[in-house]
Amino acid sequence: MRVSGQRRTTIKDVAEAAEVGVATVSRVLSGTGFASPATREKVLAAAARLDYRPSALGRNLRRQRTGGIGLLIPDITDTFYARLADGVLTCAQSAGEPVMIGTTGDDPEREAQLIGSLIEESVDRVIAVPSGDGEMWGPAFRAGLSVVFAERPVQGRENVPSVVTDDRSGVRTAVEYLAGLGHRRIAFLARHGQAQRARAFREALAALGVPVDEELIVRAHASRDSAYAAASGLFQHRPDLTAVLAGGNMLGEAAVLAARELDIRVPRDVSLIMFDDVPWAELCSPPLTVISQPAQDMGYRAAELVLREGRRSRTVTLPTELIVRGSCGPRR
Amino acid sequence: MRVSGQRRTTIKDVAEAAEVGVATVSRVLSGTGFASPATREKVLAAAARLDYRPSALGRNLRRQRTGGIGLLIPDITDTFYARLADGVLTCAQSAGEPVMIGTTGDDPEREAQLIGSLIEESVDRVIAVPSGDGEMWGPAFRAGLSVVFAERPVQGRENVPSVVTDDRSGVRTAVEYLAGLGHRRIAFLARHGQAQRARAFREALAALGVPVDEELIVRAHASRDSAYAAASGLFQHRPDLTAVLAGGNMLGEAAVLAARELDIRVPRDVSLIMFDDVPWAELCSPPLTVISQPAQDMGYRAAELVLREGRRSRTVTLPTELIVRGSCGPRR
DNA sequence: AACCATGATGGAATCGTTTCCATGAGGGTG
DNA sequence: CACCCTCATGGAAACGATTCCATCATGGTT
Incomplete structure (x- = not known):
């Protein structure tokens, strides 16, 4: 715990403190690769002692992708989309993935802009309620994003996984x-x-x-x-x-x-x-x-879909239900 | 436009295409520093031709901070917070800043977890509706985040700028x-x-x-x-x-x-x-x-506050208004 | 004519992590 | 006993940008 103006504790500091190389620290902390129990112990202890948190920046740069999910909805003020977003957040947070949100106002131009900014940020997973036609999604697919559409499919992009209501x-x-x-x-x-x-x-x-x-x-x-x-x-x-x-x-x-x-x-x-x-x-x-x-469910399913990137899955169609209350009567 | 499996176009590609050094490209594109009109032209042309988009990853790592705003609210399903979020998004998007959103459910523990994840992502600006007491915000301040509280102040953190209702x-x-x-x-x-x-x-x-x-x-x-x-x-x-x-x-x-x-x-x-x-x-x-x-206004003001990091500003108090409709009557 | 200030430019270091590769130690098998 | 295979380990390269600094050219001043 240093005074302000401190440098972030890096993996190098941990390596020094544990008297091992940085590669070993990385292996232990990310759980991949081999390490003897003794070394593992030393590294873990040092990391804990220094309160080390790996920098997502370094990791992402190296891995060439940002974890996390981009979420594009027309209007967060509409409770339907709020519930959808809630579903996405529930799933994403339980998977430890951050969510970047943007509202398009159903304006294709703003949507295109937001897509661009997601690409710039190297966010590689996107859930979107698309406003425009399939064209503006070209750059996204070219950049290798994995996209899931929610609420509406996009004509001309039928092979993109989607979660829609029936x-x-x-x-x-x-x-x-x-x-x-x-x-x-x-x-x-x-x-x-x-x-x-x-x-x-x-x-x-x-x-x-x-x-x-x-x-x-x-x-x-x-x-x-x-x-x-x-x-x-x-x-x-x-x-x-x-x-x-x-x-x-x-x-x-x-x-x-x-x-x-x-x-x-x-x-x-x-x-x-x-x-x-x-x-x-x-x-x-x-x-x-x-x-x-099922708005919240829709968001959750979309997040599940976009997170297990591997298997290509078709579009999911969720059922609707008529709930009769008091706003309909016989023709006058 | 290459086939899939393409490498991202980097600043190096642009430098090569424009027949200048990477430093020059960076200077031209980020607008800082000097460059002769002729070179500027060449660089801009090459960048446009290659459809170059600078990687936020590289920039952030070098700059040691992520642009963007972290937004922590109790529940996105509550229209009050949805409107607040909308205000934040409106301001942030017009400033070109991405927003990372998380919901705490008013649970201090989840809040602490989300703070940790923001630190890990090097997000250095946060707007939060705080759930817990001031303690859990310790790590955030120690990490140098600039924080703005919304809706509620936090006791023990009176010098943190806040936007609250009266x-x-x-x-x-x-x-x-x-x-x-x-x-x-x-x-x-x-x-x-x-x-x-x-x-x-x-x-x-x-x-x-x-x-x-x-x-x-x-x-x-x-x-x-x-x-x-x-x-x-x-x-x-x-x-x-x-x-x-x-x-x-x-x-x-x-x-x-x-x-x-x-x-x-x-x-x-x-x-x-x-x-x-x-x-x-x-x-x-x-x-x-x-x-x-004024929920939406509150979010907007909070975003303004957190974006102009320089000046330290006190807490902003927004007025409320009684709107009389039909749910109150004299005591029976 | 010598010198300096200024502007333009590019090479190289840097950020923090992951991962490739080389090295070394140790044990089992031929 | 030689050999090889496996496991543990650390050095160094890579990711893509920014920025420091050195170099060079140019034009004006003494």
Whole structure:
């Protein structure tokens, strides 16, 4: 314990203190290679005595890679992504891996920038909720990163392992439930990047013989303001709709708010189903019927996937569940 | 653009391509030192042609520090901390600094572990919502980290810059408001680590001449389950209370849930004020009266503080605001 | 004309670790 | 007894950047 201005204790100091070579210290401490019990003891004692912590900097430079996981999500303020991040962190921390986080705001350009910065930092494992198309991931793959996509796959990168929710089935369940209540003019509030869900929505309608009205499919960006604008605009332009499926919790929140603002009562005037179950869905008035998604699990699985780099694994699809509460009623 | 198995382009490659020395390349690219316009041009061209990105690893090792910011929060799932993290990320990303995030779960031991891992990674700037006492931060200061505390100060480390909310004033406002409605038996649901607020709560009661009932001050850990248990236990043990102040949004959520479960109506039977304004507070039934805190701003300011390392600055105190909605009523 | 200040430049050391390789000791087998 | 194989060990190279320092050229001053 020296005064400030001290030099970091290095492996060399330990070697000196233990009266062995640095190579031996490295071998003992990293557990690889041979060492006699006596030497091992000496080294361990010296390391403990000097309170030695190996520098990740030196190790990483030599190994030509940074341990750790890069995590790219659209918005940490969205509880869905927060839970996803929590899953990643839980897995990563139990594996002792640091996590570098970045938020893209669903902006491909910012995503590209963050990818660049991860490459610069030699982070070689990335979990991402991709915003853009597959192109911007070119540099990442060229640099040899192992990537796992979460929540959404990327078209054109089908062989990249991904962990996604079963959008098709989730959307179908919701649409069938609404149709069963008599609804025909059902709107879908989607975020950019949810093309998959929009497609599933069209398919589900078509399967039920309901004509698809493209004007009822509205897109918003990953921000509260954008979500509110989309929801409010939808209600105002199309007062004839009787049900809304919100593609995420922020869109659901916006829908409730916009409906309240416009004096549209839920579920009397409009039925509402929201993707993603969040704690407040139950506290809301009325309690929201939702399609729950295992966000935290998704993050955890993605982290597992990206950590066992060896085996190439296909994409994992996680199930959704319809939780009926009080925000849907028969067509008025 | 080579096939896989390629070597990273290094500064040496650029030097060769530009027909100059590596030192010159470094000077040009990092902007320091002298270089003739002609050479500068050559270097820049070569770097662009080879798509050169300097390795952060090499730089960091030489500089003996990692750029970037370590961020330690109790729970990323709590929207308050998510917003705080968002503020940090916004500032850090606009400064081009990577952020390493870790969640402590308000567990001092995990916190200590994460601090250790930050030191190992040579991260030299940390923003933390501290869980434990000042002791575990010893190693961090000894290692020369520059630390900024957020949300809570740490006793015994008063000279560490911090960004906190004005707990005293926030609590006082809430208590005075409740007292003004006639409430006397007011409970406080606190999280561990909110000793500051509990103290302010006692002071505010004392200032109003209301006797302090220690049994009405209940503590929970940073998890939904713990919060619910605390809230439910409180309502069951003390059916005589008429108002509750929740120290955080998860505690408020738990209080609403527990009250509903026990058939306690808000605000008829019990008035409720929650610390931290969240989007769902308005959607809740009844809409929740809250003490809003500038969480995102707090994170941003903390990041600013930790980034301009030079000047030592005192702690910043951010104001709170009482937002009256519908969860408080006169004493029954 | 000699000298010096200044700017441009590149070689080489350095950061802390891992890992390759050479060396040496010791024991078992032919 | 010679030989070889194995294990233990340490020196030194490598990773990729920054930066100190020496060298050299140039132009201005005395």
